[in-house]
Amino acid sequence: MKIGGLASGIDTDSIINDLMKVQRIPLTKVTQKKQTLQWQLDSYRNVNRKVKEFSDNIFNNMVLSTKFNAKITESSAPNDVSIKNKNSTSDFSGTIKIEQLAKNSTLQSRVIDAGAGKPATTTMADLGVTGTTLKISAINENGVMQDKDVTIASTDTIQNVMDKITKQTGVNAFYDTNSGKIAMSTKHGGANVTGSEIVVTSAGDVANKLGLDGEVVTNKGQKAVYTVNGLKMESSKNVVEVNGFEFTLKAANNKDINFSTKPDTEAVFENIVKFVDDYNKLVDELNSLVKEKTYRDFKPLSSEEKAEMSDKEIELWEEKAKSGLLKNDPVISGMISQMRSALMGSVKDQGSLKDIGIATPSGQYAWQDNGKLVVNEIKLKEAINNDPDKVQKLFAQSGTAVSADSTTGEQGFAVRLRAIAESSYKEIHKRAGSASSTEDSFTLGRNLKEMNKQMDKFQDRLKVVEARYWKQFSAMENAIQRANAQSANLMNALGGGA
Numbered sequence: 405m406k407i408g409g410l411a412s413g414i415d416t417d418s419i420i421n422d423l424m425k426v427q428r429i430p431l432t433k434v435t436q437k438k439q440t441l442q443w444q445l446d447s448y449r450n451v452n453r454k455v456k457e458f459s460d461n462i463f464n465n466m467v468l469s470t471k472f473n474a475k476i477t478e479s480s481a482p483n484d485v486s487i488k489n490k491n492s493t494s495d496f497s498g499t500i501k502i503e504q505l506a507k508n509s510t511l512q513s514r515v516i517d518a519g520a521g522k523p524a525t526t527t528m529a530d531l532g533v534t535g536t537t538l539k540i541s542a543i544n545e546n547g548v549m550q551d552k553d554v555t556i557a558s559t560d561t562i563q564n565v566m567d568k569i570t571k572q573t574g575v576n577a578f579y580d581t582n583s584g585k586i587a588m589s590t591k592h593g594g595a596n597v598t599g600s601e602i603v604v605t606s607a608g609d610v611a612n613k614l615g616l617d618g619e620v621v622t623n624k625g626q627k628a629v630y631t632v633n634g635l636k637m638e639s640s641k642n643v644v645e646v647n648g649f650e651f652t653l654k655a656a657n658n659k660d661i662n663f664s665t666k667p668d669t670e671a672v673f674e675n676i677v678k679f680v681d682d683y684n685k686l687v688d689e690l691n692s693l694v695k696e697k698t699y700r701d702f703k704p705l706s707s708e709e710k711a712e713m714s715d716k717e718i719e720l721w722e723e724k725a726k727s728g729l730l731k732n733d734p735v736i737s738g739m740i741s742q743m744r745s746a747l748m749g750s751v752k753d754q755g756s757l758k759d760i761g762i763a764t765p766s767g768q769y770a771w772q773d774n775g776k777l778v779v780n781e782i783k784l785k786e787a788i789n790n791d792p793d794k795v796q797k798l799f800a801q802s803g804t805a806v807s808a809d810s811t812t813g814e815q816g817f818a819v820r821l822r823a824i825a826e827s828s829y830k831e832i833h834k835r836a837g838s839a840s841s842t843e844d845s846f847t848l849g850r851n852l853k854e855m856n857k858q859m860d861k862f863q864d865r866l867k868v869v870e871a872r873y874w875k876q877f878s879a880m881e882n883a884i885q886r887a888n889a890q891s892a893n894l895m896n897a898l899g900g901g902a
Contacts, residue, residue, distance in 0.1 A: 416881075420873045427869050431862045432706060438855045439704035444729045445848045448836030451693065451736065452829055458686050459825040462679070466818035471675040472796035474668035477649070484655040487663055492648025493793045497664035498633035502656045506593030506642045509543065509601030509625035511575075513586040514615035516562070520584030524563040528556055528610075535608020538565070538616075542574030543601040543625065545592045545640045550574055556610055565614070575602055586614060592640040594627045601625050628653055667792040669785050677779055679799070679818065680762060684776040687740060691774045694737050698728030735835070739828040744775040746820040749811030754798045757817060760787035 465471065475489040485500055516522065518531055538554040552573040556565060562579050566586070569577040575588045590601050601624060604616040611617040627638045630653060632646050642653040649665065702724040710718055730736060750756040757763060761783025764775060788795050803814025805823065813820070837846030843853045 414877075416874075416877045420870065420877065423873055424866065424870055427866055431859065431866065434855060434859055434862065435706070436704045438852060438859070440725075440729070441848060441852055441855070443704075443726050445836050445852070447693070447726075447729050448832050448848070449838065451690070451730070452832045452836065452838070454686060454689060455739075455825050455829045455832070458682055459822050459829065461682055462818050462822045462825070465675060466679055466816075467800045467822065472672055472792060472800070474671035475649075475665040476668045477665045478663065480662040481655075481657070481659075484653075484657055485661055485663070486652045486654065487665070488650050489665065490645060490648055490650045493796065494648075495665045495667070496647050496649050497662075499660040499662055500633075500651065501631045501658060501660050502653050503629040503631070503658050504626060504656045505653055506628035506640055507626045508593050509590045509595070510623045511588040511600075511602040511604070511616075512621040513588075514619060515584040516586070516615045517613045518584070520582065522562075522584055523581055524566075524579050525561050527558065528560050528565070528613075529558040531562075531613045533558065533608070533610050533613045535606050535610035537607040538569070538610045538614075539605045539607075540569060540573040540575055541603040541605075542590050543592060543594050543596050543640075544574055545594075547594045547596075547627070547640065549596055549601075549603075562614075584615075586616060590625055593625050593642070594640045595624050667788060669788045672788045672792060672795065673781070673785055676762075676784065676795075676799070680777045680779055683743075683821070687743065687774060687776055690736050690740050693730045694733055694740070696728045696731055698731055699724040702727075735828060735831045739824060740775070742824045742828075743821055746806070746824060747775075747777070747817055749806055749813065751798050751801055751816055752803070752812055752814045754794055754801060754816070757798070760784050760795060760798065 470489075470491065473489055473491065473493050475492070475495070477487040477489070479485055479487055485502065516531065518526055533556065536556055538556055539551060540554060541549050541551050544550045554565070554568050554572050556568075560568070566577045566579050569575060569588070574591050576591060577586060577588045579586050588602055588604075595601060600622050602622060604611050604620075606612070606617075627640055628642050628644065629636070629638055630644070630651075631637070632651075637644070637646075644651050644653065702721060704725055705713070705718065705721060713721070747757060757777075761780030762777055763780075765778050797816060799816045799818040801814060801816040802819060805815050805820065806813035815823070833841075833846070835847045837849055841849065843849035
């Protein structure tokens, strides 16, 4: 503890505090600059999160998306067959006739040796099983019998064995406690012309103890048989794919069922409108940042200044202090300019956005919209109805980018915007990094690190200066104390104290 002014009566502590306030002015400025830089870093990262989200949405919804292939399907007998589009960009229509449905083969065991009512937790040791391997032969999707071995341990329960069979072989198996029987069914439909579709054998007595050999009950399976537009086909499943469309066969009535497909205009339209809305939102947010007003008189507050203000006052102050941190930023401004330019050209062999009813606003004050897009609903839906494949390519077509001396390129508009977003993301990342980045890996991080070093050095210097002040005032106090003592001695010597 330092106590001054005992001899002089001077408030040494207050004087030194005031002197140190002056000494701390440069440190305060660096601290404010660091805070501003930290706010700027946060703003950059916030921009990059939005840019990344925009890029990902383009990739998922416009480039890879199957939404452009959305179809409305119709069937004259929806209870007998249902249809949905898998990956076709073209329409499909005709007739389908279902002669028979695919049916899986089944097997029902005898009662297990332990008898009915034995729980599924019964172990192989409890059943007296000595064998270690169970072989399951079952028909596969190609109609060929396929063998799979299942290794059995004495500690395995009946349920463990059922799980192993289902996971490792071509059949599904379960055990019924009440009847004491095991049931199996093949995973694929179809019949084995030379015998059963499920055959169980074992090394040792595993199959016998589980009731899976001897007098088991089996039911033969069959393949689905159907005819599409005159072409007769077979399948081991009742869900089949034809010409990029998925048909679910539900009933075999051996009658012609009419089906047709057409573009789901509304689904494609909504997907494109969402793309336009996402673009407009991003452009609006980026423009607001590069044009935001800067309030140079509002610096970051020190802890002492905050202590004298209310929470609302601090909030309003910092709102202005944070304003304009990215004003006229070259990377963000460049990104906005590139995106606007990318949408103004055309896609080779596909046309322009204007052709399908998407354009920038027109009129006297159109410039205030900063390149945002508007959608002509009637024209866009008409384009989707006429040629949905062309609309999809207009956005998602790959190929060469637009050259410097041309406005036409092979790349679709969504692909172009994604390339610009990815490039801008990388540039901002070089400057601001991410939450997981080390300080030395990006520009602002290195700047902040250097500022921290400067502040640490300045703090050390302030400690030295403050110690010097205390030393100087202590020397003064000692001098005054000695002078007071000499004066008292002199007075006593002259009889002044009598």
